[in-house]
Amino acid sequence: MAAWVEGHVIERIQWTDTLFSLKVEAPLLPYQAGQFTKLALEQGERRIQRAYSFVNPPSSPYHEFYLVEIPGGELTPALSALAVGDPLLVQSQATGFLTLDEIPAGRDLWLLSTGTAIGPFLSLLTAGEAELRFENLILVHGVRKGEELSYQPLIAALKSQLGSRLHYVPFVSREPWPDAMAGRIPAAIDSGALQERVGLGFSPEQSQVLICGNPEMVKATQLSLIEQGLTKNLRRTPGQISSENYW
Ligand SMILES: Cc1cc2nc3c(=O)[nH]c(=O)nc-3n(C[C@H](O)[C@H](O)[C@H](O)COP(=O)(O)OP(=O)(O)OC[C@H]3O[C@@H](n4cnc5c(N)ncnc54)[C@H](O)[C@@H]3O)c2cc1C
Numbered sequence: 001m002a003a004w005v006e007g008h009v010i011e012r013i014q015w016t017d018t019l020f021s022l023k024v025e026a027p028l029l030p031y032q033a034g035q036f037t038k039l040a041l042e043q044g045e046r047r048i049q050r051a052y053s054f055v056n057p058p059s060s061p062y063h064e065f066y067l068v069e070i071p072g073g074e075l076t077p078a079l080s081a082l083a084v085g086d087p088l089l090v091q092s093q094a095t096g097f098l099t100l101d102e103i104p105a106g107r108d109l110w111l112l113s114t115g116t117a118i119g120p121f122l123s124l125l126t127a128g129e130a131e132l133r134f135e136n137l138i139l140v141h142g143v144r145k146g147e148e149l150s151y152q153p154l155i156a157a158l159k160s161q162l163g164s165r166l167h168y169v170p171f172v173s174r175e176p177w178p179d180a181m182a183g184r185i186p187a188a189i190d191s192g193a194l195q196e197r198v199g200l201g202f203s204p205e206q207s208q209v210l211i212c213g214n215p216e217m218v219k220a221t222q223l224s225l226i227e228q229g230l231t232k233n234l235r236r237t238p239g240q241i242s243s244e245n246y247w
Contacts, residue, residue, distance in 0.1 A: 031094030033127035117213030
């Protein structure tokens with residue numbers, strides 16, 4: 001049985017009405033960039049628990065989570081109400097396979113996310129190993145509205161550190177937004193618009209693609225990438241497509 005430890009909120013960032021980040025202090029076991037753990041709150045006799053990915057690199061002295069409050073959701077409204085100093089339960093052992101040690105060698109690392117699922121990719125990029133293993137790092141983030149493009153200061157810092165090796169491509173589906181692509185990620189792969197924007201194509205020899213977030217986007221993007229000649233990355237049969245569904 002996984003152990004639960006008590007943590008405390010040490011900082012809260014409110015990005016929009018529903019998007020927020022919690023920085024938490026808690027004595028967790030070591031974990032890898034790209035992994036997730038569980039957060040929980042006791043509600044009466046019940047412990048309500050859900051999975052959340054780390055945004056921070058594992059070397060950081062705190063643990064950071066990026067969340068969306070789901071109206072009527074069982075846990076997120078209560079997590080959203082937490083203030084600095086409040087306690088919460090954290091599972092001490094992280095898990096998850098969206099980690100670089102599961103990813104074969106390649107030249108280009110594509111990180112395709114929707115909504116809060118940009119979190120594990122920020123962890124991977126700030127941990128520093130991705131830039132040692134891959135020449136090009138492509139961070140793609142799909143949201144509905146421009147205001148949901150959170151973590152711009154961190155992305156700007158990564159851009160100034162990595163220069164032209166980091167390609168950041170925001171997608172905003174419900175309104176025009178400066179520098180963002182319109183529509184959805186799989187459609188832009190099918191049309192070639194994403195590859196054209198980045199200046200790189202997909203190929204089994206050079207691409208490794210991690211996909212995270214909305215299960216419909218994950219499924220549609222997998223199909224689009226298979227059309228481009230890539231295959232799923234499984235432990236027994238290494239390929240180029242690795243994914244994690246958030247629900
Ligand atoms: C491996 C893994 C990692 C995850 N990491 C994160 C994370 O870092 N940040 C995060 O916000 N969520 C993350 N989730 C989702 C999270 O575990 C919860 O499902 C979510 O917070 C909803 O909890 P709830 O109890 O409020 O809603 P529930 O009452 O459980 O309602 C669930 C419904 O909310 C919707 N939903 C769930 N998650 C999201 C989401 N992220 N964006 C939009 N709609 C959603 C879906 O329609 C889902 O059916 C992760 C899930 C998994 C499996």
